[in-house]
Amino acid sequence: MRIAQIAPLFESVPPRAYGGTERAVHWLTEALVGLGHDVTLFATGDSRTSARLVPMRAQAERFQRNFEVNNAPYARMIELVRRQANDFDVLHFHIDFHPFSVFSRQDTPFVTTLHGRLDQPWVPAIYDLFPQVPLISISDRQRVPMPHLNFAATIPHGMPRDTLRPVPCSQDYFAFLGRISPEKGIEAAIRIARACGVKLRIAAKIGEEDAPYHEAVVAPLLDGEHVEYIGEIDDAQKPAFLSGARALLFPIDWPEPFGLVMIEAMACGCPIVAFRKGSVPEVIEEGLTGYVVDTVDEAIAACARLGAIDRTMVRTRFEQRWTAERMAQDHVALYERLIAARA
């Protein structure tokens, strides 16, 4: 199948550091190539891929305060993909609503994975114009604010089977992995760990917009002994970090559309104690790969039951449900449906 993957242009594919969307696009692209498909990736020029790369902007540029600096590369990408649309069997976009006007008016089947939350104030005015364009949600929960859109499938993310594997070690701390921000639940994680008398190790990015929050709220809670901040970590560091953790604490306070760190933990055999928000109940299998709770107190109680979880089974469930190969197969099945519907 001739497949075009059209990625965002603020980060490379894969991203140099933090960037869930670009990681998911990367893994999907590689897995589709692995399944033998003819894949073209439209992305920034500093992307790395086994697919054919069509560079859309010399390199990734984070958001800048000039509308056109950000928008012109997207407008250019839309036009260039449109000109080549007939060369593909299916076009798969990862850039929100940007393709809708142009690609609703041409013949090649196209689909858009929504990577963000749909409860933002700007969402209905644009998405409600396009009730017919096929969308992929990355969790069922993600659809809730806009259930009337044309969701063709929920396809959760998956990661390559061998990117992260368990390493043998003892577990003497809880892990927090991701981004320092109120919605990611860092304060709750610290409270849970303290109440359990277990050390919390924090591997997280501190973004520009979150720096004031970190300085004011989080930094004073770090003592290096019971609560330790170890900085941002890469894939090479994650197996040891997650294999050594009794659990990943994921007490989020926002409707997380997917939450890649949960499957990263599972890949390392690490169970998850998470708040019931967003995709969490769809990703965690209660008592099998972790516990889904509603409060800090319930999280503390759940942490006392972590011994009941078999870490080997956590890894097994990762292999059964959360690989990039499964994700790619799900997509191919959907692409085939879209192509058949158009024919």
Next chain:
Amino acid sequence: MRIAQIAPLFESVPPRAYGGTERAVHWLTEALVGLGHDVTLFATGDSRTSARLVPMRAQAERFQRNFEVNNAPYARMIELVRRQANDFDVLHFHIDFHPFSVFSRQDTPFVTTLHGRLDQPWVPAIYDLFPQVPLISISDRQRVPMPHLNFAATIPHGMPRDTLRPVPCSQDYFAFLGRISPEKGIEAAIRIARACGVKLRIAAKIGEEDAPYHEAVVAPLLDGEHVEYIGEIDDAQKPAFLSGARALLFPIDWPEPFGLVMIEAMACGCPIVAFRKGSVPEVIEEGLTGYVVDTVDEAIAACARLGAIDRTMVRTRFEQRWTAERMAQDHVALYERLIAARA
């Protein structure tokens, strides 16, 4: 003629304060209505117009640090205009490259006025994809960085004949009108006025991004006596401000695409002493409505010759060359050409 005007969405039409593009769109729209045309204005909901207003966003929102917050209203506007395109004889866009992909692939003639400078680094990658879409430049100089594009006409701005008129008064200062920023030449204006021994009165906006420059560089030069800052002024205040000025100083240091303040000055009979940048030599008639110079010293010398300029003739030239009616007639002639070419 059934004409659609499609305006930017960061400011209302007309703008509440500073905003050259939105002022020009407003004047053009009103003048086209005045000529008896059936005009529809796509703009923010807080716009005021004699045309049919189609609100595209509840109200003007200045640029915000979320790509989608800015972009979704534009994407929505493109789609809604496209759906109504067949109801118009011509579509006139004022939103840069945004319409190109969609409207290159439909039948109603469309044209885009470029309101900004074309020497920005992001410009070629997007504009060079569309060498065939018809463009309007607002000065011949504006085209220079991208001369190979399909410029259908240069149509300079015009303003309503009676928005600003001369008021009788003596002239005992120089005027600076616009925005405090290095490129607008405020420092040179202060030097010129000081050397002439004439007071400089500054009516200008201090934008968020220019506040540090103002604090560090301009504020220390204000003494209230020889150099006075009077704040941002509106149209009701401009006749007195410009009628009382011996000249408008316009020693710009950037390729100004048009420069509305020059015709505002002329409307009040006020001559202009300006640097030879951007549109300046196309707007000022040497010795008739002002002087075009290359240096501060030449500007000082020119100021000594202001007595040779007849302020009544400055106003007359405004009426002959720079009214919104002339601007609207020029546009109608172009629209007719575009419609004939398509037929």
